[in-house]
Amino acid sequence: MKKKLTVFLMFAWLVSFSGLFAQGNYTLVIHGGAGNVDRERVPEDREEAFNAKLNEALDAGEAILEAGGSSLEAVEAAVRIMEDSPKFNAGKGAVFTHEGGNELDASIMCGQQMTAGAIAGVTNIRNPISTARKVMDLSPHVLLTARGAEAFAMEHGADIVDPSYFFDEYRYDQLQEQLRRMDETGYIDSADMMGTVGAVALDKNGNLAAATSTGGMTAKRYNRVGDSPIIGAGTYAENSSCAVSSTGHGEYFIKYAVAYDVSAQMRYKGVELEEATNSIIHGTLRDLGVNGGLIAVDKDGNVSMPFNTSGMFRGYTRSDGERVVRIFGDD
Numbered sequence: 001m002k003k004k005l006t007v008f009l010m011f012a013w014l015v016s017f018s019g020l021f022a023q024g025n026y027t028l029v030i031h032g033g034a035g036n037v038d039r040e041r042v043p044e045d046r047e048e049a050f051n052a053k054l055n056e057a058l059d060a061g062e063a064i065l066e067a068g069g070s071s072l073e074a075v076e077a078a079v080r081i082m083e084d085s086p087k088f089n090a091g092k093g094a095v096f097t098h099e100g101g102n103e104l105d106a107s108i109m110c111g112q113q114m115t116a117g118a119i120a121g122v123t124n125i126r127n128p129i130s131t132a133r134k135v136m137d138l139s140p141h142v143l144l145t146a147r148g149a150e151a152f153a154m155e156h157g158a159d160i161v162d163p164s165y166f167f168d169e170y171r172y173d174q175l176q177e178q179l180r181r182m183d184e185t186g187y188i189d190s191a192d193m194m195g196t197v198g199a200v201a202l203d204k205n206g207n208l209a210a211a212t213s214t215g216g217m218t219a220k221r222y223n224r225v226g227d228s229p230i231i232g233a234g235t236y237a238e239n240s241s242c243a244v245s246s247t248g249h250g251e252y253f254i255k256y257a258v259a260y261d262v263s264a265q266m267r268y269k270g271v272e273l274e275e276a277t278n279s280i281i282h283g284t285l286r287d288l289g290v291n292g293g294l295i296a297v298d299k300d301g302n303v304s305m306p307f308n309t310s311g312m313f314r315g316y317t318r319s320d321g322e323r324v325v326r327i328f329g330d331d
Contacts, residue, residue, distance in 0.1 A: 024203075024204040024205065024206060025202075025204070025301050025318070025319045025320070026062075026065040026066070026071075026074075026201070026202055026203050026204050026301075026318070026319045027201065027202045027297050027301040027303060027316065027317075027318050027319070028058060028061045028062055028065060028074055028075075028078065028199065028200075028201045028297075028316060028317050028318075029199065029200050029201070029295045029296070029297050029303050029305065029314075029315070029316040030054060030057050030058060030061070030078050030079075030082070030197070030198065030199045030295065030314065030315055030316070031196075031197065031198050031199075031245060031247055031293070031294075031295045031305070031312060031313060031314045032050070032053075032054060032082055032087070032088045032197050032312075032313030032314070033088060033089055033195040033196045033197065033247050033312065033313055034247045034248055034291070034292055034293035034307040034309045034311070034312035034313075035195065035291065035309050035310075035311070035312075036309065036310055036311075037309070037310055037311030037312070037313070037327060037328065038310045038311065038328070039328055039330075042327065042328075047327060049087065050087055050313060050327060051325050051327070053081070053082065053085050053087055053088075054313060054314075054315045054325045055315070055323075055325055056081050057078040057079075057081040057082050057199070057315075058078065058315055058316075058317045058323065058325070060077040060078055060080070060081050061074035061075065061077050061078035061199060061201060061317075062074070062317050063077075064077055065201060065203055065204065065319070066319070068203075068204055069203065070203050070205075070207060070209070071110075071111070071201035071202060071203040071207050071208055071209035071243070072108065072110055072133070072207075072209040074199070074201040074203065074209070075108065075199035075200060075201050075209045075210060075211035076108060076129055076130060076133050076211055078199040078201075078211075079106075079129040079197055079198065079199050079211045079212075079213050080127050080129060080130065082197035082213070083126075083127050083128065083129060083197065083213055084126075084127070086168045086170070086171075088195065088197045088313070089171075089195025089196060089197070089214055089215045089216075090104070090106075090128075090195070090196065090197040090213040090214050090215055091104065091126065091127060091128065091166070091213065091215075092126075092165070092166060092168065093168055093171065093215070094166050094168075094171065094214075094215025094216070095171050095174060095175070095195060095215045095216065095217065095218040096171055096172060096174070096175035096218060096219070097216075097219065097220050097221065098179070098219045098220060098221040099221075100172075100175065101123060101163065102123060102163065102166040102167075102215055103120075103121045103122070103123060103215070103216060103220070103223065104119075104121075104122050104123070104125065104128045104166075104213070104214070104215055104216075105118075105119065105120040105121065105122075105128065105213070105214050105215075105216060105225060105226065105228045105229040106118065106119055106128035106129045106131070106132040106211070106212065106213035106214070106228065106229060107119075107132050107143075107211070107212055107213075107228060107229045107230070107231060107234060107235040108129060108132045108133050108136060108209070108210070108211040108212075108235065109136075109209065109210050109211075109231055109235050109236060109237040109243075110136070110207070110209055110237060111207060111208030111209055111210070111237035111238050111239040111243055112207040112208070112239050114238065115136050116136055116142050116231045116235070117132045117133055117134065117135030117136025117137070117139070117141075117142060117143075118132050118135060118142055118143040118144070118229040118230070118231060118235075119131050119132050119135060119143070119144050119145065119149040119153075119229060120143065120144075120145045120146070120149070120225045120229040121145050121146040121149070121223050121225060122145075122146065122149050122150050122153070123150070123163050123166075124150055124160050124161055124162065124163055125149075125150065125153050125158050125159070125160060125161075126158075126159040126160070126161045126165065127158070127159060128213050129211055129213045130158065130159075131149065131152070131153040131156075131158045132211070132213075132229070134152070134153070134156045134158070135149075135152065138156055139152065142231060143229060143230075143231075145225075146223070166215075171215075171218075174218050175218055175219060178218045178219040179219060182219060188217065188218075188219055188220075195214055195215060195216075195247070196212060196213070196214035196228055196234070196246075196247040196248075197212070197213050197214070197247075198210070198211060198212040198213070198228075198234075198235070198245025198246070198247065198295060199211050199245060199295075200237070200242075200243035200244060200245050200295055200296060200297045201243065201297065202243070202297050202298075202299065202301050204319075206239070206299065207239060208237045208238070208239050208242065208243040208297065208299065209237050209243055210235045210236060210237040210243040210244055210245050210259070211235065211245065212228045212229075212234045212235045212245045212246065212247075213228065214226065214228040214234075214247075216228075216250075217250070225250075226250025226251065226253070226254070227246060227248075227250035227251075227253035227254045227258070227259075228246075228250065230254055231259075232257050232259055232260035233246065233250070233253045233254040233257055233258060233259055233260070234246045234247075234250070234253060234258075234259060235259055236259035236260045236262070236263055238263045238267075239299060240267065240299060241262075241263040241266040241267050241298065241299065242262055242263055242266060242273055242276075242296050242297060242298040242299065243296065243297055244258075244259040244262050244263065244277075244294055244295070244296045245259070245294065245295050245296075246258050246259050246292065246293075246294040247292055247293055247294065247307075247312070248285070248290065248291055248292015248293060248294075248309075249290050249291055249292055252285060252288060252290040252292075253292065256280070256284060256285070258280055258285075258292075258294065259294070261276075261280055261284075262276045262277055262280060262294070262296055265279065266298070272298075272302070273296055273297075273298040273302050273303075273304050274302070274304050277294060277296050277304040277306050278304075278306050280294075281293055281294060281306040281307060281308050282306060282308055285308065286308045291308060291309045292307065292308065292309065293305070293306055293307025293308065293309060293312045293314075294306065294307075295314060295316075297316075301318065303316050307329070309329070310328070310329050311327050311328045311329050312326075312327075312329075313327055314326055314327075
């Protein structure tokens with residue numbers, strides 16, 4: 001009788017513990033790119049439109065997390081909202097290459113299993129982040145590019161569109177201005193190049209995930225690929241430390257392995273998330289004259305959103321009801 005009682009109590013304790021665990025906290029953080037976004041350049045109605053879309057992305061991801069869904073599902077859902085909006089440099093709002101087309105990159109990473117998927121240089125996939133997820137889940141590879149990535153996407157039921165779907169008048173005008181500057185100076189002006197969207201999340205089960213998607217750099221040539229589809233540069237997630245999504249001048253984010261460096265500092269130096277992220281964005285990159293930012297969430301749900309530009313479209317939401325959406329540096 002005593003043995004049965006002990007077994008019953010142990011079972012009741014396990015049920016109670018699992019219930020508490022299932023009711024754990026969650027955090028979702030998103031960004032829509034860092035760059036030259038001064039108040040003077042963003043009219044009030046456009047600011048409201050950006051805020052509405054950022055809130056929509058947060059809503060999409062939070063609905064999943066609140067229902068007990070995974071951080072992977074949440075970051076994919078949040079990024080898809082921004083990919084479908086011409087307001088951001090990803091998917092429908094992707095910037096134009098030098099030749100007048102659109103080349104899209106995306107990546108996603110699971111902090112629990114340390115699995116990842118990415119695609120680069122695609123031209124007809126409506127939601128690159130979802131194909132990056134399929135690369136992670138359905139292939140033995142991490143990064144697929146160009147026609148190979150497009151063939152893989154078609155084989156696995158991705159939403160394929162005509163490249164004309166990505167045309168946006170505002171982005172096309174940006175290309176014309178950049179081409180004019182290039183004729184005058186001979187090089188691409190990177191001051192206005194910041195874009196990219198991303199999301200990082202901690203779910204109720206304590207798992208981290210990160211996702212990033214971009215159209216790259218206006219007037220880029222030779223099938224240039226930046227940091228967004230590079231695991232460890234634009235995207236990184238590891239359950240014992242943090243999840244990171246970056247935005248900025250990709251060449252430097254690749255060379256300095258920015259996303260991974262945040263995690264490495266936390267794991268090997270024992271520093272907190274805020275110190276690790278600030279040391280990179282306001283230290284290493286600023287010292288190099290490199291513009292950009294990142295978003296990050298750690299295993300305890302702490303959030304960091306540093307940037308060294310005039311603004312970064314960003315926001316977060318937590319299970320305790322706190323929500324923040326910001327654009328400018330003085331917000």
